[in-house]
Amino acid sequence: MRGVRKTFPGVIAVDGVDFEVSRAEIRGLLGENGAGKTTLMKILYGMVTPDSCKIYLNGTEAHIRSPSDAISNQIGMVHQHFTLVPPLSVLENVILGLEPVSNGMLDTQKALEQLQLLCKSTGWSMDPNSPVEQLPVGLQQRVEILKALFRGAKLLILDEPTSVLTPLETRELFQTLQRLKEQGTTVIFITHKLNEAVTICDRITVMRKGKITGTLSKAEVSFDELARLMIGRPIHKTFQKNPSTSEIILLECSDLWVRGDSKKDAVRRVSLVVRSGEIVGIAGVEGNGQTELVEAIMGLRKVEQGAVRIKGNVRSNVRPLDVINSGVAHIPENRHERGLILDFIVSENTLLGFQFRNEFSTRGILSKHSILELANKIIRAFNVITPSTKTLTKNLSGGNQQKLVAGRELSRSPDLIIAAQPTRGLDLAGTEYIQSLLVQARNEGKGVLLVSADLDEVLNLSDRILVMYEGRVAGELHASEATEETIGKLMGGVHA
Ligand SMILES: Nc1ncnc2c1ncn2[C@@H]1O[C@H](COP(=O)(O)OP(=O)(O)O)[C@@H](O)[C@H]1O
Ligand SMILES: [Mg+2]
Known part of the structure; x- marks a missing residue:
């Protein structure tokens, strides 16, 4: 050519x-x-x-x-x-x-x-x-x-x-x-x-x-x-992580059963915990129940059996807002569907989920000034590149849309972060940035549940790794013992 x-x-x-x-x-x-x-x-x-x-x-x-x-x-x-x-x-x-x-x-x-x-x-x-x-x-x-x-x-x-x-x-x-x-x-x-x-x-x-x-x-x-x-530069793949020793359990799923869209059991008896100061990675080929698991935790899908506990309190089958108010941030798998309203301007998107808070609205009237302040804070702190706070969100690049979602969610000061495919579709620089945010949150003592189809990402970031296969946890490994080989086998339904 x-x-x-x-x-x-x-x-x-x-x-x-x-x-x-x-x-x-x-x-x-x-x-x-x-x-x-x-x-x-x-x-x-x-x-x-x-x-x-x-x-x-x-x-x-x-x-x-x-x-x-x-x-x-x-x-x-x-x-x-x-x-x-x-x-x-x-x-x-x-x-x-x-x-x-x-x-x-x-x-x-x-x-x-x-x-x-x-x-x-x-x-x-x-x-x-x-x-x-x-x-x-x-x-x-x-x-x-x-x-x-x-x-x-x-x-x-x-x-x-x-x-x-x-x-x-x-x-x-x-x-x-x-x-x-x-x-x-x-x-x-x-x-x-x-x-x-x-x-x-x-x-x-x-x-x-x-x-x-x-x-x-x-x-x-x-x-x-x-x-x-x-x-144009070498990749940095090692993140600075301090040892995680906390015993405080932030998220606990016990014997969770959740149905998928086709009414089939998508999550089958999944139990897991996420402690303060750790990243728990969920690896697996997409479509093995990860999406439904996250939705169930976030109150977006019904829990059929079992329980979700957040900081010790049962939080299954409550409203998504109740989950958020328990100190949970959510970086959703599909940012266009669940993370952003693309036809809204940037500042409106930074407000999503905050809109009921007193500082942003009084008796149903939104306060323009404090919303703008919030938007500028998030844009600055999370390097969102946008012509202005009034730009339609659909006109931002994919990477900047994701920074906007991550920035908004992390600026809630959550204790627990549920991050689903957080770097999908991003270029290397964007990926590194989002990953560094998650590691930083972990180092600050937050708990992170990272669901990712990108095996490198799971291996790089996680302290512990669970592999999902056909709705079940096919295996759990400590980061130190996990290799592509062992995880790959579990992902493909081969028992290690
Ligand atoms: N049909 C199209 N219309 C407008 N822009 C496009 C179209 N296809 C690709 N692009 C743009 O061209 C550039 C190269 O895209 P692409 O060839 O898909 O890259 P890659 O396959 O390396 O990811 C990107 O900026 C993309 O947004
Ligand atoms: Mg391509």
Whole structure:
């Protein structure tokens, strides 16, 4: 790809990039959120029209203006959000749109044989007749990859494929990529995870702010160098933590049962405690009951059996406001749904949850002056970058929205902080900042329940780690004994 440039209103997504990749190589495309990785690859796949770009395949200029152009040039792409048709079977999804025909009849037998061949070459076993909607995400991803290969892809682009996988599934994916490479397939692997890039890639290209900042081969690669290319400085990953010795229990869940949206038991007999001065991490692949657990603690979902105690008092099935008033702060998993009102201005969002306090309203009339003071205090203390307190919250970047939520919640002076996926979608600088706030709160003697699908985050921050699997606590480990391996197994339902 030569001279690639793509602007969206107000942002240069790809800024003069030259990118080349060799046959049968696994190339990492590494970068923070917003670096331009997806856009660059969508241009190659014909999904995004560039302002300028020339594409050469095997030395010849190719004109790729749509995904079907890309497919006929043997380029396939698996997106972050799948494009499968849920009620259709694996086979039907794989052949969708290009069903092989003989004598005007659909030749499913031929397609089936082809699919079985592909399963063999990838090393996956797959029931071609299972409806895709019944497969776990990890298997759905395999269907997406098989679909691309079925269309003859010799250059396979995978956009953050591991974000939906357990560590075990990730390893299996890597084995398959290795096999595909040996069979002559080229893989472009988009990720923001350094260790994944280093594990699987022959070379790694790093992007930052729309530009390529470097390409390193496996032999010369180091985490420090990658991190520098990615964010322009080395990452600080160790947090200063004083030893936690307190016996004061701030949160206790005992034998908790909670139902999910589908009325199935989502939390099954979970017991845990969070003490003053500790971060208790909950690891697990998303969808194993973490969301429902947090909602039950926060009074947002009914507790069917068991009890939630906050500082010794039973607080199950009370109003969310009662939970907050017991000294609990909540950084919700979905900041757009539960953390902020995007159509409100910044100062209104800093007030949420405080609005009943006397200092901010008298007999139902809000006090503009003290609200502004609160907003400015939070903006300053938590580095929220916003043109003004009157800016619509939806116009802030994701990182600044999250700083706003975290800042508001922490400025309540809570004893207990329930932080769910607190750094999701943030870039490294934003992530570090939010993480440092949680560690600081812990060091001040607050208790933190950290629910995160990001294993590195859980390992870096937690004093103790619980792993949830299918609604239960599959295991509990002290930070000192926890490794990716042990947690990964528990996350994938394998008993250590
Ligand atoms: N369809 C779009 N409309 C407007 N802006 C976009 C669109 N797609 C991407 N962007 C912007 O382009 C930049 C690069 O995004 P993207 O390629 O998705 O980065 P990455 O995949 O590295 O996270 C970001 O600032 C993003 O907000
Ligand atoms: Mg992307």
